[in-house]
Amino acid sequence: MANGWKIARGRGNAQLPLAIVAILAIVLVLAGRAQSTLFDRARTSFSDWTKPALTWISAPLDGAANWFHNFGHIFVVYQDNLKLKQENARLRQWQNAALVLNERLKRYQLLLNAVPDPSLSSVTARVIGRASRPFLDTMILDAGKSNGIKPGEAVVDDRGMIGRIFLAGNRTSWVLLLTDLNSRIPVMIQPGHIQAIMAGDNTSTPTLDTLAQRAAPKPGDQIVTSGDGGLIPPGLPVGVVISDGSGGLRVALLADSASSEDVRVVDFKIPPEQPPAPSPDDLPASAAGLKPEAPPAPQTLTPLAPPPVLAAPPLPNATKPSALATKPANALATKPATQTPPNQTPPSDDDDTANQ
Amino acid sequence: MNALNDRLGWSLPSTLAAAIPFICAIIGAIIGNMPVSLVGGVLPSPLFALMPIYFWSLVRPDLMPPWAVFTIGVVQDLLGGGAPGVWTVAFVATYALIDRERDSFAGLAGFGAVLGFAGAMLTAGLVAYLIVAFYYFRFPPLSPIVIEIVVSVVFYIPAAYILNFIHQKLVGPLRSDF
Numbered sequence: 368m369a370n371g372w373k374i375a376r377g378r379g380n381a382q383l384p385l386a387i388v389a390i391l392a393i394v395l396v397l398a399g400r401a402q403s404t405l406f407d408r409a410r411t412s413f414s415d416w417t418k419p420a421l422t423w424i425s426a427p428l429d430g431a432a433n434w435f436h437n438f439g440h441i442f443v444v445y446q447d448n449l450k451l452k453q454e455n456a457r458l459r460q461w462q463n464a465a466l467v468l469n470e471r472l473k474r475y476q477l478l479l480n481a482v483p484d485p486s487l488s489s490v491t492a493r494v495i496g497r498a499s500r501p502f503l504d505t506m507i508l509d510a511g512k513s514n515g516i517k518p519g520e521a522v523v524d525d526r527g528m529i530g531r532i533f534l535a536g537n538r539t540s541w542v543l544l545l546t547d548l549n550s551r552i553p554v555m556i557q558p559g560h561i562q563a564i565m566a567g568d569n570t571s572t573p574t575l576d577t578l579a580q581r582a583a584p585k586p587g588d589q590i591v592t593s594g595d596g597g598l599i600p601p602g603l604p605v606g607v608v609i610s611d612g613s614g615g616l617r618v619a620l621l622a623d624s625a626s627s628e629d630v631r632v633v634d635f636k637i638p639p640e641q642p643p644a645p646s647p648d649d650l651p652a653s654a655a656g657l658k659p660e661a662p663p664a665p666q667t668l669t670p671l672a673p674p675p676v677l678a679a680p681p682l683p684n685a686t687k688p689s690a691l692a693t694k695p696a697n698a699l700a701t702k703p704a705t706q707t708p709p710n711q712t713p714p715s716d717d718d719d720t721a722n723q
Numbered sequence: 724m725n726a727l728n729d730r731l732g733w734s735l736p737s738t739l740a741a742a743i744p745f746i747c748a749i750i751g752a753i754i755g756n757m758p759v760s761l762v763g764g765v766l767p768s769p770l771f772a773l774m775p776i777y778f779w780s781l782v783r784p785d786l787m788p789p790w791a792v793f794t795i796g797v798v799q800d801l802l803g804g805g806a807p808g809v810w811t812v813a814f815v816a817t818y819a820l821i822d823r824e825r826d827s828f829a830g831l832a833g834f835g836a837v838l839g840f841a842g843a844m845l846t847a848g849l850v851a852y853l854i855v856a857f858y859y860f861r862f863p864p865l866s867p868i869v870i871e872i873v874v875s876v877v878f879y880i881p882a883a884y885i886l887n888f889i890h891q892k893l894v895g896p897l898r899s900d901f
Contacts, residue, residue, distance in 0.1 A: 384788065384789040384790060385789045385815070385818070385819055385822065387789070388789040388790060388792065388793040388815055389812075389815050389816075389819065391793060392793060392796065392808060392811040392812040392815045393808075393812060395797070395800075395807060395808035395811055395812075396806075396807065396808035396809065396811075396812055396854060396857075396858075397808075398807070398808075399806060399807025399808045400806075400807075400858060406800070406801065406807040409801050410801060410802075410804060413801065413802065421758065424757070425758075495758075496757075496758025497758055498756065498758040498768075498803075498804065499766075499767050500767050500768070500803060500804075500805065500867075500871070501767060501848075501851070501852075501863075501867040501868040501870075501871045502805045502806065502809070502851070502855045502863060502867070502868075503803065503804050503805040505758075505804055506758070507758050534804075541804060548855075548859065548863050549859070568863065568864050569863060569864055569867045570864060570866070570867075
């Protein structure tokens with residue numbers, strides 16, 4: 368192998384250029400730490416550009432990988448079939464129970480006038496690439512901003528949550544898998560409603576840090592997303608608690624990112640909380656023990672309306688401040704129409720989006 | 724053609740030959756970061772971009788200048804999707820080590836050359852690991868980078884044959900001063 372290698376033993380006289388590129392490389396790390404937008408934009412542009420090639424290449428390779436992956440299953444098809452039939456019968460019973468309970472839940476919500484859960488919309492996307500590198504676990508989807516995908520949205524397959532969108536290009540998006548070093552999501556351990564943080568560490572089983580000191584989750588407990596922070600919808604199935612053998616807890620994920628082909632990107636919007644309508648008791652004058660002043664009528668807030676104080680003529684007798692002080696109160700008493708609070712119509716979703 | 728080359732002061736084949744190591748490394752970065760896997764992501768893809776850097780840094784250092792190593796590192800970082808600059812610094816640090824210890828590395832042949840690449844890969848992996856630890860203020864698990872090093876070293880054995888073939892058949896004949 369080395370016979371043909373003609374070794375050039377002289378130094379390349381590269382000491383100064385080497386020092387310069389070393390400094391540039393360190394600057395690149397520091398700049399990337401401070402602001403990685405440029406790199407992210409370049410990555411999404413590249414994946415957008417290579418999307419047709421990726422789709423073309425990944426289809427046969429994924430097929431071959433699935434074939435290799437499932438090759439061993441051929442020999443246990445009969446046993447698997449029997450097992451699945453039994454499981455199917457059990458699941459039908461559970462389905463009936465779930466439907467009955469769901470109806471009952473709806474009735475209770477109606478009786479209690481409970482706020483319904485926010486509706487979820489989703490975009491189905493195909494996995495066109497996946498990469499498992501020492502410091503990054505990711506997959507690339509064939510849908511991007513043009514399909515309504517935004518960074519931060521949860522990605523699920525038919526078994527459970529896989530990860531979150533962390534880069535969205537126009538036609539492709541990158542998913543940060545739950546196993547990635549940078550992944551940290553708030554979860555809830557059932558039963559017990561124990562709040563915890565699930566953190567990836569580039570192994571197949573993320574770690575689990577419970578927030579409550581007295582909480583004692585056990586292996587076998589179910590883990591779902593808690594929805595804290597408002598980015599990820601609550602209740603998405605994530606995995607099962609397992610012991611790591613040294614007293615710590617880890618999570619065996621339900622979803623298998625290596626074999627997922629089609630995934631859903633869940634768009635979760637919490638409806639904006641509506642503040643209660645202000646009453647006269649809430650006004651600062653009431654809090655100070657004074658008689659409340661009516662809120663200004665909507666038409667007086669228009670910029671075309673003349674400011675009443677500035678337009679008023681000078682008082683002939685400046686020694687009567689009490690008359691000034693009582694005038695608004697009288698006006699309040701004689702003009703009940705002006706007590707009408709401003710329009711309480713809740714803002715529409717569009718308005719809220721614009722405000723955001 | 725030769726008269727034209729003499730008049731211009733450079734020759735196209737020679738320039739092409741000088742660019743081949745750089746192009747090989749860029750192709751290596753693209754292949755290594757292609758987001759497809761035959762093993763379902765169980766094994767990481769080898770660090771193909773470092774192989775031409777190591778090979779030509781020893782064989783013909785004039786064809787693998789520091790700016791080329793820097794650019795290859797940037798491309799590797801861009802395509803890799805990780806923290807920016809990690810592999811750039813790792814490649815430059817490895818190049819600096821090879822440049823400093825060229826006499827030791829150059830004396831290696833056969834299995835020794837593979838061990839030499841293992842040393843270079845270890846340096847790159849260690850530097851990348853430390854930068855990532857600095858980046859996220861915590862030490863990531865060691866096993867993924869160890870697997871990456873092992874996979875890359877194993878893949879270097881066939882890759883060295885290919886690089887040697889390219890060097891003998893393309894780089895050498897195209898360069899008149901070889």
